[in-house]
Amino acid sequence: MAREYDVIVIGAGPGGMTSALYASRANLSVLMLDRGIYGGQMNNTAEIENYPGYSSILGPDLAQNMYDGATQFGAEYGYGTVEAIEDHGSYKTVKTDSETYQAKAVILATGSEYKKLGVTGEEEFGGRGVSYCAVCDGAFFKNREVIVVGGGDSAIEEGTYLAKIASKVTVVHRRDKLRAQKVIQDRAFANDKIDFVWNTSVEEIIGDDMKVTGVKVINNETNEEKVIDASGVFIYIGILPMTESFRDLGITDEDGWILTNDKMETKVPGIYAIGDVRKKDLRQITTAVGEGGLAGQGVFNYIESLNEQKVSAE
Secondary structure (H helix, E strand, O other): OOOEEEEEEEEOOHHHHHHHHHHHHHHOOOOEEOOOOHHHHHOOOOOOOOOOOOOOOOOHHHHHHHHHHHHOOOOOEEEOOOEEEOOOOOEEEEOOOOOOOOOEEEOOOOOOEEEEOOOOOOOEEEEOEEOHHHHHHHHOOOOEEEEEOOOOOOHHHHHHHOOOOOOOOEEEOOOOOOOOHHHHHHHHHOOOOEEEEOEEEEEEEEEEEEEEEEEEEEEEOOOOEEEEEOEEEEEOOOOOOOOOOHHHHHHOOOOOEEEEOOOEOOOOOOEEOOHHHHHOOOOOOOHHHHHHHHHHHHHHHHHHHHHHHHHHHH
């Protein structure tokens, strides 16, 4: 028999934990499922300085605080990799690699992951100079030299943002021209703090005493290698939504991002989506928390409507 809950939250990042808090506080039975430790990308963040209530807090500490709050009203936490979700109207079946669950509503909070360069030093210096979010980590590089890898909209927009903080921004791009929109390119080209290194790929991220000191690059045309000194490396070569397990529900766009309305409802009644898995512009802890609150209240209203329908039918 499948274990039954009112709500299953898939993903225990800041959005998922907030939705579990709201739903369990409304006296719903809640299960949070995650394939790893709760907290999501917060666990890979050394310091968080842009979350209200804290001038600065370690990412894992904020994750623990959120978890303590999320479970205080009875929400349960479990490990599992979700392999499929089946919609049966008034209830949903969630199948993991080890168990099957049933719930009246499901909140998808699986997040997204940044495409990696796959070079030596990228993992080793994660959170110690290697970043995938200028808004999150740019302030740590005030008046220092940084490198941006990529040539699309995100890379050039974030490079322009970093130029307001860093002393110098070097954009390393593997092609001879950018893919970003022209207006974004023009803004970057006009900024005298931004330099461009063309037809070049990153071979290795190097460092000393667990901090980035630069990158080793190679020119794709001449095979010339060199080292570019920098204190930080911001990588923007793409971002992928973690939606493979439920794309057959028909709730994603062609790129896999989940589409919702402003109540976090997908087009399948009883299935909600929040946080970085949604198609949106800003992916931050604060936005995920806000969406989690909306979804947590939303599932309460949805389940109440199911109960009313059941009473009317009787």
